[in-house]
Amino acid sequence: MAHLLGAEALHLEVPARIIFDSVTIGVAEGDRIGIVGRNGDGKSSLLMMLAGRRDPDSGQVTSRGGTRIGVLEQSDAFPEGETVGHAIVGETPEHEWAGVPRVREVIAGLVTDLPWDGLIADLSGGQQRRVALARLLAGEWDILALDEPTNHLDVEAIAWLADHLKRRWPANQGALLVVTHDRWFLDEVCNTTWEVHDRIVEPFEGGYAAYILQRVERDRQAAVVEQKRQNLARKELAWLRRGAPARTSKPKFRIDAANELIADVPEIRDRVSLQSMAVARLGKEVVNLLDASVSFGDPETGAEREVLHEVEWRLAPGERTGILGRNGAGKSTLLGLIDGTLEPTSGTVKRGKTVQVAMLTQRIDELEEHWNDPVRVVIDGLRTSFTVGSGSKAQDLTPGQMLERMGFTNAQLSTQVKDLSGGQQRRLQLLLILLGQPNVLILDEPTNDLDTDMLAALEDLLDSWPGTLIVVSHDRYFLERVTDQQYAILHRRLRHLPGGVDEYLRLRAAERAAGERAGSAPAASGGSSAAPASAASAAGSAAPALAGAERRTAEKELQSIERRLAKIETEVAAVHARMAAHDQSDYAGLGAIGEELSALEAEAAEREERWLELSELLE
Template sequence: MAHLLGAEALHLDYPTKTVFESVTVGINEGDRIGIVGRNGDGKSSLLGMLAGTVEYQSGRVTKRGGVRFGVLTQRDDLDADATVRASIVGDMAEHEWAGDSRIRDIIAGLVADLDWEARIGELSGGQRRRVALAALLIGDWDLLALDEPTNHLDVEGIAWLAEHVKNRWPKNAGGLLVITHDRWFLDEVCTDTWEVHDGIVEPFEGGYAAYVLQRVERDRINAATEQKRQNLMRKELAWLRRGAPARTSKPKFRIDAANQLIEDVPPVRDKISLQALAVSRLGKDVVDLEDVSVSFGDRTILNNVTWRIAPGERTGILGANGAGKSTLLGVIAGTVQQTSGRVKRGKTVQLGILDQQFSQLDDIQNDRVREVLARTKTSFNVDGKELTPAQLLERLGFAREHLSSHVASLSGGQKRRLQLLMVLLSEPNVLILDEPTNDVDADMLAAMEDVLDSWPGTLLVVSHDRYLLERVTDQQYAILGGRLRHVPGGVDEYLRLRDAQESGGTAAPSGNPSTASAPSATKASGPTGAELRAAQKEIQAIERKLEKLGDQIQSHHVSMAEHDQSDFEGLGKLTAELGALNRQQEELEERWLELSELAG
């Protein structure tokens, strides 16, 4: 594949730390690379060095001649006095952009709800962000670098962006670098993952799920990795392989390899025990909503919503921006008054709310973190162990050196950790999380999920992070047209219902949530019996080959780990052989998937 951009021996120093010692990376045609790592470890700095916006001390970045490189940073450079139209299409004539289906699709996918003639200065931060993304995407780029593009996008917007990126270039053409904490997006879009940590960039094949599997394997081979981090990733892997329906279509040999790693790892949640604990803490009554409606002026937000929330229920709430998710949470919490209907709360209900405004920290901004912890005597149970507040905060990824910091001086991610700690230690039995993934990285999300796995109570989550919703909740509801309905098929069913709603289709009534109207289609004739038998035979042959290849690849990894690291020639030979084996494996996997689809 043709080379697009490369970096060799990049060294980056900031006044207080060395970010990268000597980083060498390359991007080729067809690469779709996700960049992950803890906040502050250098993800945006790496992207900035490659894009030419961050100055490094030594090394070099080379770009193939003529490569057009488009970059979305976390700050937009939009003119506050310009209109939305001018910011996106510039001085392009209306017939020119309106006649281009690709530009029309980008506008519809990202900014359809915005006034075309509104001034940029009048928009919210999230709206400006979407305008900046749309303005970038209409350009003709060979290489795109996107820094947190899913921020301020709802579930539909994220799904649209994933589909756009997947179809933007032909196969094996164009290149993508993306920093995001949205793990579903990484899985959906990326062919490779770069983990930024400890001053290096470590490459992994595949999206987030594949990255987790390889990281566990590498941790097992190189026993130097911290035991606590390894255990957490093994638990994450256990959920990926057991609990995510969308991932069970992976080839059988991959599932077998994962199952060998997790055969002694219990399910992430003991649902029966948690349910029993929730009932003992809450009784039978939690919160009942009966025919609840909420209106603001002439606009109806919620329309005759009836929902009996059960003890131990773990529910994700889906809906477009402005659909009424936060309003629904406010009705449940008692902070929003319903226009009509009835809300009944159980006598034992103790609500804990993790909101988007860090409200739990308002009164302790001038305190040091250790002073806040010293005033809290409550312990917390995680996986059968009693943890002090300091231990729980450390479990959530909070560094000990920050315990002496003032709350006001903490970063967004550190404040989110402390906020969650304060909510949990208030001992609620009904926990409401409103966009809990803001300001946190993938490792923090995994730590948060790990703690929530042991939390015995009713959990209600509003989030655009579908990975988190699938991971910590057992069911999903959606707000559609002001009504609340159960979506047994989760996010995929919700997106299908929204698509039907947008295109004028009629969703099934709420009494039958598992079905929705769809245009009739003529069933295509399937493969013959002989073709099916041939496909099955070839599948079995491929699986045998892949099993042997897996052993060879594993052997090469072990050889590289044990090889003399100063023998660059020997290591280079092993690396080349491993690359050839990986390419052969990829080709066989693609053929396996083709045949599996044929065989049904």
């Protein structure tokens, strides 16, 4: 493959520390490179040096003549008074940019819900990120250098971005360099992984899962003393290999080698013991939402807007659930009902007598009272021990040991809270919450500012936490890793997702397609006027809502479909269990079971589509 970009003998220093020492690395046509490593080890600095945005202290970066490099930085900067449309296409006339398929695809995929002539300053952080991506991706580049491109994006936007990058260049053309902590994205897009550590850049073949295997093998062969880090990586590999077939089939490594490495690694979570402890701490009743609806008044018009409609959900002791939904769908409202900060407009919320709910929010309010205190002083005032694990594996850890487990060094214990990095503050915030010993834990975007190693450490800690866990996160990997089931908020209702995130994306795609067939723009939050008709469907009138007997018939059919989908979920789980227990050499028998599974999945997909059609009619 042709050479595009190279770095030779790069050296970079910051006060009191050397970041890189004589690093030599190259980028060729067809490379899709994910850059991983601990926060502060130099991932973004390396990306910016390769992209020509930062000069090394010594060494040089060279590129093939005429190579065009597009850069996305972590912060999205726009001129004052900039509008959405001008930021993306500039002064180019519509008849010109609308004739470029790439530009039309980018606009349709990222900004159709945004006001084309609206001010960027009026947009949310996630919306501004999408505009910045659209501005970059609308251009023609030989190399894309992306620094945390998934920050502030929801699951749908991340899935679209991954698909776009996979199709953007023909095979063995173009190159991608991406710094991200989103491990699903790394596995989906990258064919090479660079680990930045200890002043060097170490390349690995394959995406994140393949990198984890090779790192474990490297550590084992070299007898590396970093036992804790190795154990976390091996545990994560075990989950990757035992996870969904779509994931386990992607990495380019030998399955036999992977199975040998994880042969002595136990299941990720001891679910029976954790469930037993959760029942002992919580009793049989946790939080029950019974036909709970929530409406808010519009401050301008005074009209009521319903956010959640007749939600029925009974949280079980030890339940580990992920919540999905587009921005504005009502996820925060649902969490407010669970933690008691919000009361339903109608319906009821019942809580068990022993329930203690704690929430890790996207803010850092819990740290404000400790802002000027060293970390050591903060933990000295906490409880003396914290129990992790269950049964014979249970162990008591001091706050100091908990901090060490979450990546704090002895030197950082003397640092004031206000001087910690964002990721360190986030970890300390979680520690304060956990040491309060809640039995219902809500995590709202817990992965912000955490690198891949710290995410693995957090996942390991949550594996041994005995309580009911609710997670809202756009990090698909983390969500699937720490929860056992997922729900989505669709059409103001809470919908179980037997197929997980993939099913949610299918439902949202079907919802958008149904909206386009009805002549309306795809459902999404945004401004009053969206992108031009050349890049999005023209608006029209939606299908009329049902009334009277027709409405009652449709509601009954909807309830019947929901009952059947729940039954299909049980049947699919039983088929998976039969498949796992079946003689793996009996190919004919396995084939018959596989056909049975395919039939159930096809029926579920058909009924889900009908569920969406009925939901639209009942709006």
